[in-house]
Amino acid sequence: MDVLEVDGLVVAYGQRTVVDGVSFAVREGEVFGLLGPNGAGKTTTLRVVEGLLPALQGRVRVDGVDVSRSVMAARARIGVQLQSAALPPELTLTEILMLFSALHGRRISAADARRQLADAGLGDAQSLRASQVSGGQRQRLALAVAFVHDPRLAILDEPTTGLDPRARRGLWELVTRRRREGRGVLLTTHSMEEAQALSDRIAIMHHGRILAEDTPPALVANFAADPRVRAIAHGAPTLEDVFLALTGAEVRS
Ligand SMILES: Nc1ncnc2c1ncn2[C@@H]1O[C@H](COP(=O)(O)OP(=O)(O)OP(=O)(O)O)[C@@H](O)[C@H]1O
Ligand SMILES: [Mg+2]
Incomplete structure (x- = not known):
């Protein structure tokens, strides 16, 4: 069963198409990793899935619910990691x-709530206010x-940017647990290591x-022999080599 289906999605800001048939x-x-250079259209895609931005064309269904038709029902099935600035500063965690x-x-x-905070590595911060914890702690709170x-689908846009290595591993553990519990996770990251570890x-x-x-x-295997990959790779091709090779050339339409 798919917890998210994105079909032929086209999204534009004004005259500019930034998602073009995804x-x-x-x-x-399943953990699904959406990778791409800055400006590729990843966050825009996530915003449509979250029901925050309309699609020009295509269809998005969350757990079978069409986002454009039943936005509230779709949103109820989604967990979104908010920007930490969106958390109320005066309340305790x-x-x-x-x-x-x-x-x-x-x-x-x-x-x-305290048990869930402990699971997120915030057991010792549970009585602090959001304004009193560090940036990494706010990120774990988010x-x-x-x-x-307990959403069917969690949407995490660069969830570990700015975290220290231990906090990052803690977050990986939380994501892996969601997968074990049969939930879906859609995430973006600029870390190839993270994409490989989680996705x-x-x-x-x-x-x-x-x-x-x-x-x-x-x-990696499918593109190992691609001349663009071979030109970049130092030794055995890596996911990063494939990423750089595919996203290096301008797309001709
Ligand atoms: N609110 C907006 N109005 C107009 N253009 C926008 C808006 N938000 C994003 N864009 C443009 O849409 C394109 C895709 O942006 P998007 O934020 O989806 O990229 P991204 O893949 O998430 O990049 P990053 O890795 O930098 O987060 C970019 O060219 C960006 O300039
Ligand atoms: Mg983005």
Whole structure:
């Protein structure tokens, strides 16, 4: 079963088309990595899935629910990692989790909230206010908020940018747990290491189009003999070599 289906998506800002016929699906229990250079259209794609931006063409279904037809029902199935600036600064971390859970129609006790904070590596910060914790801690809080209503699909846009190595591994562990629990995760990252560590499948996006999609080992194997990859690789080709080779040349339409 697919928790997300994106089919022929076209999105424009004014006259400028920035997502140009994108299709992919995220399955239950799958982590799907959307990779691409700055400006590729990744965040724009996520914003349409989140129901925050209309599509010009194409269809997006979350757990079978069409986002353009039933935006509230679709959103109820999605967990979004908010920008940490969007978290209420005067509430404690425990209160914030209880608040967002209630907003999703699912009340949790303070003990439940504290347990989820501990899972997110925030056990010692549970009584602090959002304004009193570090940037990395706020980021982990935003992730705990994304998961608080146990959504079918979590959408994480560069979730580990700015985290220290230990915090980053902690976040990887949370994502991997979601996968084990049969939930879907759609994430973007500029770290090839992270994409490989977390993703069951990867799509490489460039100028609003998906150029390749496969499991990380298959992506590397499929393009290992490509002359553009061979020209870049130092030794055995890596995912980064494939990424650079595919996104280096301008797309001719
Ligand atoms: N609100 C907006 N209005 C107009 N153009 C926008 C807007 N947001 C993004 N764009 C443009 O759309 C294109 C895709 O941007 P998007 O944010 O989707 O890229 P991205 O793949 O997420 O890049 P990054 O890796 O830098 O986050 C860019 O050229 C950007 O300038
Ligand atoms: Mg982006």
